[in-house]
Amino acid sequence: MSDLVDLYQEMVLDHNNRPRNFQKLEDASNTADGYNPLCGDQISVYLKVENGVIADVGFQGVGCAISKSSASMMTQSVKGKTIQEAEALFQEFHTMVTRDPGTEYKASGLGELEVLSGVCAFPNRIKCASLAWHTLTASLHNSQGGHATTE
Amino acid sequence: MTTKSSFDVEAIRKDFPILNREVQGNPLVYLDNAATSQKPQSVIDKLVSYYSEINANVHRGVHTLSQEATEKYEGARSKVRNLINAKEDAEIIFTRGTTEGINLVAQTLGVQRVGEGDEVIISNMEHHSNVVPWQILCDQIGAHLRVVPINDDGELLMDEYEKLLSPRTKLVSIVHLSNALGTINPVKDIVAIAHQHGVPVLLDGAQSAPHLPVDVQDLDCDFYTFSGHKLYGPTGIGILYGKRELLESMPPFQSGGDMIKSVTFEKTLYNDLPYKFEAGTPHIAGAIGLGAAVDYVNTIGLDRAAAYEHELLEYGTEQLQAIEGLKLIGTAQHKSGVLSFLLEGIHPHDIGTVLDTQGIAIRTGHHCTQPLMQRFRIPATARASLAFYNTKAEIDALVEGIYKTFEVFS
Numbered sequence: 001m002s003d004l005v006d007l008y009q010e011m012v013l014d015h016n017n018r019p020r021n022f023q024k025l026e027d028a029s030n031t032a033d034g035y036n037p038l039c040g041d042q043i044s045v046y047l048k049v050e051n052g053v054i055a056d057v058g059f060q061g062v063g064c065a066i067s068k069s070s071a072s073m074m075t076q077s078v079k080g081k082t083i084q085e086a087e088a089l090f091q092e093f094h095t096m097v098t099r100d101p102g103t104e105y106k107a108s109g110l111g112e113l114e115v116l117s118g119v120c121a122f123p124n125r126i127k128c129a130s131l132a133w134h135t136l137t138a139s140l141h142n143s144q145g146g147h148a149t150t151e
Numbered sequence: 152m153t154t155k156s157s158f159d160v161e162a163i164r165k166d167f168p169i170l171n172r173e174v175q176g177n178p179l180v181y182l183d184n185a186a187t188s189q190k191p192q193s194v195i196d197k198l199v200s201y202y203s204e205i206n207a208n209v210h211r212g213v214h215t216l217s218q219e220a221t222e223k224y225e226g227a228r229s230k231v232r233n234l235i236n237a238k239e240d241a242e243i244i245f246t247r248g249t250t251e252g253i254n255l256v257a258q259t260l261g262v263q264r265v266g267e268g269d270e271v272i273i274s275n276m277e278h279h280s281n282v283v284p285w286q287i288l289c290d291q292i293g294a295h296l297r298v299v300p301i302n303d304d305g306e307l308l309m310d311e312y313e314k315l316l317s318p319r320t321k322l323v324s325i326v327h328l329s330n331a332l333g334t335i336n337p338v339k340d341i342v343a344i345a346h347q348h349g350v351p352v353l354l355d356g357a358q359s360a361p362h363l364p365v366d367v368q369d370l371d372c373d374f375y376t377f378s379g380h381k382l383y384g385p386t387g388i389g390i391l392y393g394k395r396e397l398l399e400s401m402p403p404f405q406s407g408g409d410m411i412k413s414v415t416f417e418k419t420l421y422n423d424l425p426y427k428f429e430a431g432t433p434h435i436a437g438a439i440g441l442g443a444a445v446d447y448v449n450t451i452g453l454d455r456a457a458a459y460e461h462e463l464l465e466y467g468t469e470q471l472q473a474i475e476g477l478k479l480i481g482t483a484q485h486k487s488g489v490l491s492f493l494l495e496g497i498h499p500h501d502i503g504t505v506l507d508t509q510g511i512a513i514r515t516g517h518h519c520t521q522p523l524m525q526r527f528r529i530p531a532t533a534r535a536s537l538a539f540y541n542t543k544a545e546i547d548a549l550v551e552g553i554y555k556t557f558e559v560f561s
Contacts, residue, residue, distance in 0.1 A: 004508050008501075008559050017496075039500050040517045040530045062530045064500035065560070122504060 006118030007125070008065065015069035020076050023058040032146030034061075034135030036127055041067045045135045054078050054086055059132065066116070066125050071132035073113050083140055089113075090133045096120070097129050158459045163451065164540050166191040177510030180545045185330045185358060185489055185536035186514050187380045190444075194384055197443035201436045209435055210409060210426070224435050227442030228425070234445050235356075235375060236366040237392050241424040244391045244398070245438050249357040250280040252376025252391035253324065255428065256353055257284040259401040265321040267293040272315050272323045274299040274307055275526050276332060279519040281324055281355045299325070301526065305332035305481040309340065316348045323352045327359035327375075331518040331534065332481030333464070333489030335363070342372050351397065357381055361538070362460060362487045364453045367392050379437060384444030388437030391428070398424050405430040456539040460488040463537050467546045474553055480532050488537030491518075494553065497560050499533040505556040506533075511549055 025046035034043045043061030047054055057075045061068075078086040093113055096105055101121040107114060119129045127150040138146035164170050167189045172179050181189060201223070207216035209224045228243045237243055246252045261284075265271060271285045275298055282296075289296050297320075299312045307325075316323075323345045327338050342352045351373035359365055360377035367375050374397070378389040393401075403410055403421055407430040412420040421427045448456065467490050471477055476495035494502055503515035514534045517524045524530060535549055 004505060004559060007504070013560060038516065040521070040524070041500075042530075064498035066501070068498075125500075125504060128500065 003118065003121045007122060009115045009118070011112065011115045012065060012069040015072040016065040019059075019068055019072040021058045021072065021079070022060065024060055025056055025058045028058075030139040030143050030146070032135050032139035032142055032148055034131050034138065034148040034150075036063075036067070036131050036150040038127065038150070039064065041128065041131055043067065043071055043132055043135050045071075045132065045139045047136075047139050049083070049140075052082050052084075054081055054083070059135075063131070064125075064128055066119065066128040067131050070116055070129045073116070074132045074136060077111060077113055078136065086136065086140070090137060093133060094130060097126050158455060158539075160459070160540065160542055164542075166193070166447070167540055168192055168195070170540060174510040174512070175508050180509075180511040180548045182535040182537065182541065182545065182549060183512045183514050184361075184538040184541075185381070185518075185534065187386070188361060188383045188538050189540070190383055190385070191447045193447050194440050194443045198385060198436050198440045201439050206436075208432055220435055223439045223442070224433070227438045227445075230442045230445040231390050234365075234449070235360070235392060236368055238368065239395065242392055242395055242398065244393065244425045244428045245433050246376070246389045246391050247387055247434070248378035248380070248389035249355060249376050250284075250378075252374070252389060253281055253353065253355065254284045255391055255404045256322075256324075256374055256376075256393075257288045259404050260351070260397065261285070261288045261322060262292070263400075263402060265289075265292060265294045268319065269294045269321045270297050270315075270317070270319045271295075272297045272299060272312070272320055272325075274312075274325050274336075275301045276305065276307075276329045276334065276520065276523050277324075277326055278330055278355065278357070279521070280357075281326060282522065285322075285324060294321075295319075298522075301334075301523075304483050305329065305334045306483045307334075307336055307341075309337065312341065313344055316345065316350065318348075320345075320348060320350050323350055324355065325352065326355040326357075327365075328356075328362060328487050329481070329520075329523075330358050330489070330536075331491055331520040331523055331532065332483065333486040333491070333536075334481060334483040335359070335485040335487055337485075338372065339370050342370055346371065358487070358489075361448075362453075363457055373397055379441035379444060382441070382444050383447060384441040385434075385437045388434045388441050390441075395424065398428070403430070404428055407431045409433075451539060457487070459539050460537050460541075463541055463543065463546065464488045464490070466543050467535070467537070467549075470546055470550050471553075474550065476557065477553065480527055480529070488541075490535040490537075491532040492534075493529065493532055494556060497556060499531040501560070502533040502553070502556050505559050506549070506552045509548070509552045509555060511552045513549075 028046035030047040041063035048056040134148040138148035207220040209221040353374035356377040361382040375392040380386040410430040480491040499515035
């Protein structure tokens with residue numbers, strides 16, 4: 001039960017109910033679609049990249065509470081970051097959600113994203129948490145129409 | 152004379168060792184039987200005894216072990232023939248499962264009979280395994296897939312089906328019992344109507360073989376295919392039933408050893424049925440295990456099991472419908488033990504995770520029926536699917552788990 005409380009923290013539920021930056025950017029410079037074929041979750045990420053900086057970001061899609069809240073928090077955390085900073089954040093996030101559940105997570109600048117640290121105790125939900133990030137990476141590498149999949 | 156009240160589910164549960172285990176500190180409540188069913192001890196023992204006492208290749212050895220293995224393998228075929236009342240053993244082909252059975256027909260009879268501009272009829276509630284093989288066939292030869300629509304309860308629109316049949320129709324392939332909705336389709340009528348147009352019918356029996364008594368001669372279907380692992384048997388084994396005259400007219404599927412009578416570099420003579428369609432060393436242990444599973448369900452009686460499962464379904468439907476914010480998907484009049492549902496504001500994947508922490512195993516997702524999900528305009532459902540070893544107490548646990556889910560997301 002405590003794992004469950006860790007997983008569905010209040011902030012996760014809040015982002016699920018009221019996702020931030022939940023919109024298509026009409027003037028996006030980079031876009032990608034992400035798909036988790038196992039559960040059918042779909043997400044589109046829109047970026048406005050200016051001089052190597054993510055000036056604006058939005059997302060749309062359907063998914064579970066974990067994938068939706070992760071996407072919402074991802075958009076908040078990468079806005080205003082350089083591409084390199086955003087990619088480094090993903091690395092850090094990935095390390096957090098894939099660590100051995102027995103180990104304590106040492107805070108390292110992920111900020112709000114740390115509320116998803118409990119995902120590591122649910123191996124079959126790690127892909128839900130990382131779908132938005134994989135899609136972000138795909139959009140950074142494709143000006144238009146990038147694709148990401150968790151499989 | 153047996154009555155449904157004499158169905159001793161507690162005794163039956165003792166036959167399934169896995170039902171004793173705990174998941175996350177709770178007794179396992181296994182409600183994912185449409186994905187795969189659990190195995191009775193007799194099936195597990197049969198696999199062990201085959202490998203520890205008999206193991207040998209079939210159909211080719213003069214030695215004792217090979218003869219014993221062949222006898223058991225062919226014995227399993229007879230058991231399957233009896234289970235679905237086929238006319239003869241030669242009409243039962245061992246496959247890897249339902250998927251391979253459908254692919255076999257698509258790539259043999261399909262290629263032989265379906266031409267450019269012709270049509271194959273399936274339905275809106277098919278599993279991907281009864282969609283994609285026909286799509287591939289149609290792409291190969293420039294034929295078209297036609298889809299029988301369904302109503303909001305998840306029932307086939309039979310009038311529309313009749314309208315779809317035309318001189319261009321070369322094959323009908325329909326699911327007997329829907330894995331995602333639980334709908335039992337009127338397959339006898341479907342077959343009879345297709346036959347009026349001279350069109351052969353394949354029935355996907357993956358869900359019906361384990362949960363309904365099936366008589367292929369009475370249904371008069373041309374093909375019927377199912378998987379062992381959903382019928383309390385091992386994975387990796389299934390069967391395709393086909394009428395002899397059709398199987399004989401069809402070219403081989405895979406080729407290699409055991410499916411031939413003689414081979415020269417100039418010409419190969421194919422073997423008789425059913426071996427013509429069983430190239431290579433088969434899954435001998437799996438077939439023997441499936442035979443043991445058939446023996447097991449015969450001791451219970453599929454008619455009695457179906458009656459008990461229906462009783463559970465009615466109880467579960469009533470309990471679930473009483474939950475505010477829950478919507479059942481699949482409310483056909485003729486249904487088997489599948490409870491597909493949505494909870495308001497909660498994604499099925501999250502429902503599955505919360506229930507798992509209570510030891511309750513259900514399936515969440517599109518159930519390999521994406522076109523069906525599109526029909527209902529939903530991405531996924533949560534699905535509890537029943538077997539004869541489930542109990543009303545387990546349905547109560549599910550209901551409690553659903554309230555717990557609401558609590559977590561409140």
